[in-house]
Amino acid sequence: MIKLDRPQKPIELTHEVQVSLTNKFKEDGNSVWSKEYIKKSLIEMSSNKCAFCETLLGEESKYLEVEHFHHKDKYKDEVVDWDNLLPSCRRCNGKKGTHDTKLEPIINPCTSEPKNHLKLLMNYRFKHKDDIGNLSIILLNLNDQDRLVKKRFEIGNALLDKLLEYIELTDDVVSGVQTSTKRKSKIKNGMEAILRNGLKDKEYSATYSTVLIQSEEFNELKKKMILTDLWTLEHTDLESQIKNLTLC
Numbered sequence: 001m002i003k004l005d006r007p008q009k010p011i012e013l014t015h016e017v018q019v020s021l022t023n024k025f026k027e028d029g030n031s032v033w034s035k036e037y038i039k040k041s042l043i044e045m046s047s048n049k050c051a052f053c054e055t056l057l058g059e060e061s062k063y064l065e066v067e068h069f070h071h072k073d074k075y076k077d078e079v080v081d082w083d084n085l086l087p088s089c090r091r092c093n094g095k096k097g098t099h100d101t102k103l104e105p106i107i108n109p110c111t112s113e114p115k116n117h118l119k120l121l122m123n124y125r126f127k128h129k130d131d132i133g134n135l136s137i138i139l140l141n142l143n144d145q146d147r148l149v150k151k152r153f154e155i156g157n158a159l160l161d162k163l164l165e166y167i168e169l170t171d172d173v174v175s176g177v178q179t180s181t182k183r184k185s186k187i188k189n190g191m192e193a194i195l196r197n198g199l200k201d202k203e204y205s206a207t208y209s210t211v212l213i214q215s216e217e218f219n220e221l222k223k224k225m226i227l228t229d230l231w232t233l234e235h236t237d238l239e240s241q242i243k244n245l246t247l248c
């Protein structure tokens with residue numbers, strides 16, 4: 001989970017439209033939130049990811065569901081309140097169910113910083129930092145072995161392999177065995193790609209960024225790249241963006 005910045009509400013959702021849709025929902029329970037302009041704005045906000053588990057939406061069985069942070073059955077006036085809507089996968093939306101977030105709050109990634117409530121352990125499980133984090137993990141089953149923990153492990157493992165590969169390439173430059181421009185460019189571009197893969201528009205960016213920044217491999221590679229003048233300002237800029245996403 002990462003912090004999301006909510007954009008302005010869709011222009012189509014004027015005050016009048018909101019009142020009319022809310023009244024319709026109260027009358028007959030119609031799915032008034034199921035509008036293309038609402039879905040489009042939610043998808044843009046989260047870069048097409050579930051706001052809670054960061055899975056990419058749009059693939060089989062992972063279609064976007066419009067999630068009401070405060071449940072629509074109890075808080076009917078918020079059924080199309082822009083600030084109450086989140087993009088969610090079916091799994092997270094289903095787990096959250098009719099839970100009352102006003103009585104028992106969980107993390108709302110639009111209004112609070114997930115890293116204040118959660119951290120990622122070396123075993124790829126989330127651990128809470130406070131009661132809100134704890135309830136979020138339990139309610140949304142954020143340590144679901146098959147759907148989430150296994151996926152995090154695969155991402156982390158592939159990333160560490162990639163870092164080791166680039167450490168080897170850089171060792172050749174350090175020792176003077178291979179110092180061609182081609183090799184140096186390969187390392188610089190490779191590091192840029194490694195960092196870009198963890199930016200906030202990428203799937204599971206909280207996991208990826210945390211594994212990257214906390215790994216000995218990344219820090220060793222960075223040190224060797226600085227030593228051989230391969231570390232650039234672009235790398236520094238990307239690294240600082242990644243650091244903002246980590247769950248440490």
Ligand SMILES: [Zn+2]
Pocket residue numbers: 050051052053054055088089090091092093
């Ligand atoms: Zn989800």
